[in-house]
Amino acid sequence: MADIRPFRGWRYNPTKVSDLSQVITQPYDKISKELQQTYLARNPSSFVHLILPAAAEPYSHSAATCRQWSDQGILIRDNRPTIYVLHQDFEVGGQKKTRKSFVAAIRADEFEKGTVLPHERTLSKPKADRLNLLRATRMDYEQIFMLYSDPEGIVEQALSPCGAPAMLATDDYGVVQKVWPITDPAKLAAVHRALSDKVMLIADGHHRYETALNFRQEMEQAGPVADDAALRFKSTAFVNIADPGLVILPTHRLLYGLGDVNWNDTLARIAKLFETKPIEDAAVEAELSRAGTEHVFALHTGKDKTWLLRLTDKAAVGRLVKDRSADFRDLDVVILHTLLIEHVFGIRPDNIEEHVAYERNPSETLAKVDSSKYQAALLINPTRADQVQKVAAHGERMPQKSTDFYPKFVSGLVFMDIGDNERV
Numbered sequence: 438m439a440d441i442r443p444f445r446g447w448r449y450n451p452t453k454v455s456d457l458s459q460v461i462t463q464p465y466d467k468i469s470k471e472l473q474q475t476y477l478a479r480n481p482s483s484f485v486h487l488i489l490p491a492a493a494e495p496y497s498h499s500a501a502t503c504r505q506w507s508d509q510g511i512l513i514r515d516n517r518p519t520i521y522v523l524h525q526d527f528e529v530g531g532q533k534k535t536r537k538s539f540v541a542a543i544r545a546d547e548f549e550k551g552t553v554l555p556h557e558r559t560l561s562k563p564k565a566d567r568l569n570l571l572r573a574t575r576m577d578y579e580q581i582f583m584l585y586s587d588p589e590g591i592v593e594q595a596l597s598p599c600g601a602p603a604m605l606a607t608d609d610y611g612v613v614q615k616v617w618p619i620t621d622p623a624k625l626a627a628v629h630r631a632l633s634d635k636v637m638l639i640a641d642g643h644h645r646y647e648t649a650l651n652f653r654q655e656m657e658q659a660g661p662v663a664d665d666a667a668l669r670f671k672s673t674a675f676v677n678i679a680d681p682g683l684v685i686l687p688t689h690r691l692l693y694g695l696g697d698v699n700w701n702d703t704l705a706r707i708a709k710l711f712e713t714k715p716i717e718d719a720a721v722e723a724e725l726s727r728a729g730t731e732h733v734f735a736l737h738t739g740k741d742k743t744w745l746l747r748l749t750d751k752a753a754v755g756r757l758v759k760d761r762s763a764d765f766r767d768l769d770v771v772i773l774h775t776l777l778i779e780h781v782f783g784i785r786p787d788n789i790e791e792h793v794a795y796e797r798n799p800s801e802t803l804a805k806v807d808s809s810k811y812q813a814a815l816l817i818n819p820t821r822a823d824q825v826q827k828v829a830a831h832g833e834r835m836p837q838k839s840t841d842f843y844p845k846f847v848s849g850l851v852f853m854d855i856g857d858n859e860r861v
Contacts, residue, residue, distance in 0.1 A: 438552065438633050439544075439552050439632050439634075439635050439637050440543065440544035440629075440633070440670075441541050441544075441629055441633075442541060442629065442670065443519050443620075444541070444542045444670070445514055445519065445854070446514070446540075446852065446853060447512050447513070447514050447515075447576070447851065447853070447854060448512070448604070448850065448851045449482070449511065450510050450512065450513040452510075453482075453509075453510055453511045454482055454511065457604055457605065457606035457614075457849070458608070459483070460482050460483050460484055460849055461484060461606050461614070461850060462488065462847065462849055463609065463847060464579055464846065464848055465488045465489045465567075466644070468488075468489050472609075473485055473489055477491060484849030487499050487502060487503055487574075487578055488578050495570075496569050499570060499573065499574050500573045500576075503576060515618065517620045518620070518861070519618045519619060519620050520539050520541045520596065520618075520624075520628060521539060521540040521541075521616050521618055521850070522537075522539050522617040522618075522619055523537075523538045523539060523540055523616050523674060523846075523850070524537050524614075525612050525614055525615075525682070525844055525846075526613040526615070527843075527844050528611070529843060534684065535682045536680060536684070536844070537593060537676070537677070537680055538674045538675055538680075539628070539675055540672065540673065540850075540851060541628070541675065542667070542670035542671065542853060542861050543670060543671055543673045544670055545649045545650050545653055545669060545670060547650060553583075553636075553637045553646070554639065554832075555829065556638060556639060556640075556825050556828060556829040556834060556835055556840070557834055557835050557839060564647055564648050564651065567648040568648050568651055568655075571855070575854070575855055576853070577671065577853040577855050579672075579846075579848045580642070580672050580673050580848075581641065581642025581645050581672075581674070582641035583637050583640060583642075583674065583676070584638040584675075584676055584678045584822070584825075584826070585635050585675055585677060585678065586635060586677070586678050586679070587631065587677045587678075588679050590677070590679075592675075592677065593677065595627040595631065596619055596624060596628065598617035598619070599617075600617075602616050602617050603616055603617060603618055606847070606850070610844060612847075614847060614850060616850055632675075636830075638678075638826060638829050640676070640842050641845070645671070649671040652668065653668055653669055663860065665860045666855075667853060667854060667855040667856070667859035667860060667861050668856075668857075668859070670855075672851075672852065672853040678823075683822055684842070684843045685819045685822060685840050685841060685842055686797055686819055686841040686842075687816070687820075688817070688838045688839075689795070689796050689797070689799060689802040689815065689816045689817060690773065690778065690793050690814065691793065691802065691806070691811040691813075691814050692778075692782065692792060692793060692811060692814070692815070693793075693810075693811045693812055694791055694792045695792065695812050700738055703781065706781050707777070707781055709750070710748065710749065710753050711746040711748055711749060713736075713746055714744060714745045715743070716735070717743070718740065718743050721735045721737070721743060725818050726818075728747075728818055731748070732747070732748035732751075732769055733746065734769070734777070735814075736777075736813060736814070736815055737802070737803050737806050737814040738812070738814075739807060740807045746777075753775075753780075754766045754772055754775055754776065757776070757779075757780065762827075762828070762831040762833060764824065764827040764828050765833050765835075767824070768820060768824060769817050769818055769820065770820060770835060770836055770839045771836070774836055777815055796814075797841055799816060802816060819841070820840050
């Protein structure tokens, strides 16, 4: 059973920080060196000082900074257990959307229990980094992104906000964040009841969830941990999988280090599996969007050299991918990697990082090939939310970069204390 609870969040004091837009950041794993410097220069109270400090001892620096800001009143803590309703207004593909969510704490159960399901594989290095930060700070600074199923909208009705938001900020991509703290015990209890029998799916933040598990297990080895200890929980932004503002963007593949490629021969090999059709460079997005649930891709090898690839040998994936569900084999990202990247281009999974890069923007993807920075690009349609749900239900994990949920949940709106004496 999912155990979702309110918590007494830490957040910026509006009397000390009047414009949240100046201090919020993208999630730590989306902050480049250049963006880190931008945040550091933007405001001395930027949240980057806590999640990604530019210091020789970053973990102890984060802990000391958090204590200092608390002492100075830059950070304040809510007095009562709270669920934080969060709406994000954004534009994508020329359409204006609002993604509705709420921030609360979820009991961090092992995946084997079936309460929380992953959908992507993780790497060990980011988990070690975030675990060191948790050890030093005892603060859960950043939320993960979790999906739940509530087609009737019961949770949204219980958490319907009133009046002006208590927090308002615009991030680096023009996404407007609006936050309403909800403290009514009846509403909090209604959310807990409505979600207690649900299975939760991690959309984004697998590394941080697994880090929370590792930290809890580490603390249990050191001594008894109360059942309601905050460190048994992970702060999370929850989104209804039926929310009309839920957007998944595709991540396109850029190929390099292929040696001398005879593209006529390559296209002949591709033609054994796909119908190939030359198209205009400018038509790529429109052609892909027309594909619907068909397995359609685009190959770009240079200016005015673009082909639409439509899968014809639908049994090919089954011949190459064994012991996986039909839902897994039906994923465009699996078809792209198995049939094109591995079978046609001969790039093995164990050296994919030496030959494949990633880009979300389709025009940038084409431009990077046209500039000869990369040899080719494979463009793909986004994975659908229902596909993510089905594959996770089988206990299977997709390749990395299979999903790009947009927008990201920013860091710096609210965070959770997981010190030894904290309870939720």
